[in-house]
Amino acid sequence: MSYPPDIRNQVDGTRKQRFIASWFDEFSNWLEYSIEKDAAYCLYCFLFTAGYSERGHDTFVFEGLAFRANDESENSLNQGNFLELLKVLASCNEEINNVVLKNAPNNLRLTSPDIQKDIINAAATETTKVIITDLRDDFFSILVDECRDVSIKEQMGVVISYVNGSGCVIERFIGLVHVHSTSAASLKKDIEFLFSTYGLSISSLRGQGYDGASNMRGEFNGLKSLILKENSSAYYIHCFAYQLQFILVAIAKKHSSISSFFSTVTRLVNVIGGSCKCRDML
Template identity: 55%
Template sequence: MLKPDQSIGPHFNKQSNVTKENYLIRLTTSIEAVRYLLHQGLAFRGHDESQESTNKGNFRELIQLLAEENDKVKKAVQSAPSNCKMVAPEIQKDIANCFAEIIVKSIIEEIGGDVFCLLVDESADVSCKEQMAVVVRYVDKLGVIKERLIGIVHVKETSASCLKSNIDNLFAKYGLSLKQVRGQGYDGASNMRGEFNGLRALILRENSPAYYIHCFAHQLQLILVAVAKKNDDANDFFDMTSLLISVVGASCKRKDMIREKQQERIRKAVGNGQMSSGTGLNQEQSLQRAGDTRWGSHYKTLKSLCNLFPEVIDVLQYVEKEGPNDAKRRQARGLIDYLKDFDFVFHLHLMLLILGHANALSLSLQRKDKDILEAMVEVKLTKQKFQQIRDDGWESLLETVYSFCEEHGIPKLDMDEDYIDRHKPRKNTNRTNYQHYRYDCLNPVIDLQLAEFNDHFDEVNSKLLTQFASFNPKNSFEAYKFESLMELAQVIPRRF
């Protein structure tokens, strides 16, 4: 009684305060670790998180590092009871979910009840569960355009009604309304862009100003895919190119052969004065495997194939002689015959010409600072370039093809002679080489490109975007047009 500090009560309070302090230190340390891993986009867990493991995963290893650098953290971690270490997977998920809720809340506050655009896409994750990503695009108070992810929702099916139901639930959770939506952006799948039963149609029935606009860059990808699928000659060309990449790039040894032979060729050319040397010139190249969805990668593949043509032939000749089995040797022999044929050279340069213009447009459309009017103009100019190639580009294309044939010792065809189909050499085609390559190869591919351009970049959406763009405040509303205001008032009368 004479010494209150030594009584049981103060001792309990003292122990309780120490426990609380250590708990807060461990919690703060776990929060900082989660913050860092989320910011860097790194995986949290490891394959083996046992005490004997030499690598317990990013989260636990980061906690251990922070403990080694701070004595207070080290003491709090070492003295933690087994059921309160704050490193369990459930704790990690709870902290990450708290961060997500805080971020989404700040996004909703930044929108502030104003209008926004809705962007949706779905894809299967590594566990084969269908996930729907929901993104909002809006303008903040400073006039800056922002795109923010507000949720990833697991959907049982990808039907338009199921996607719409999950969007409604997500909007209800965060206090958003479909009436605020002023635009929709999806891919070209029928369940998304269908005019009658697609997701865009379901949302338009509730909110008529929510117009659907297909991503320009994605539409361009679909146009190029259509060329490869709908034109037989182009389809055969890309199939053979894919087989060529598989054979030439089948092993590291063959890739090294390409690099060594390219270096040797460049050294000889520089020594003979045929090439100039300098910074950024004569870079080492390799054949890149084209992606299934990014047709810009096909352009890079064909361009590298054109530049490395002698090296590719050398590697195929090596496989023909030293191949692991008869099938591979026959495959290499067939590819050599195909590559040294005029038909291959013609389609190679034709596709390079088409994909070159398309790739330049694609890169431009993907720029974040791209103005919509500039994008519309560039799409129109690209269509004009394709039309110009169809009308007046035959001579320059043929000149390029002949030059390539002369450089690599490939027999040139006389355009006035009868065309011989390599698949049916004995059958009379009743066509000259000129008629075949210009009217059966060049014109159909260009016509298909132009038709796909007109189909995907339709007049309705183009006109609507032009009307909205006329109210751009840039340069004191330089693009403003009174006629666009009147036309827009007829399209969305409620807003006026």
């Protein structure tokens, strides 16, 4: 790795901060330096922070687009997140650049839709294996929420929380499950299926965190109650994020200007979203 030609002192008030070139030797696996901004970054922040790339790759990670784009031709200005990310990796690593995209044989480019899905599924599988290995056979808690996606399918996201070998509390996303019913019994069945996929057991649960919906926290037939009947040690805690959301909503409604703004936006969305002609006009 070449050292930056100009490493200047940075002055922050009365305190001087200086980047030391020898840090590259000690932290070569993740340390990067921006000559333009005269600042140090971890490799991932250096790659994906807005303003990094002159070719327009600084926004694709955050633009909320689908994995693939409608137009993935070579002349497209946005070939989708998969190909754009591959371009970034190739521009940062000569070994990768020599064997991908135009430099790869036509039958070995590995960019077809099916191959893209296979690659991302393989990455997800391997990532989840690492998470389960880190969890070992210890106790854990779950955080669960469900909502509709843009294709009008009900999806349930599952996050596990546990204490790793270093004594740190870790939260990891382990799966997104398409649920055909949002009843408590159906959600429990889907959670059990996900657990069985990764060798987890409800008997190892020590905590549950959901929102306040009746199918989640119902005292008799809610998801938390069904799990508690099977494992009395899986204590339920109302999700603090939802509690904070309720507080913010309640406070906002008390402010007439904010309440009026969101009411207007809601009506506008309903009017435009309910008509294809209105959406085309907009």
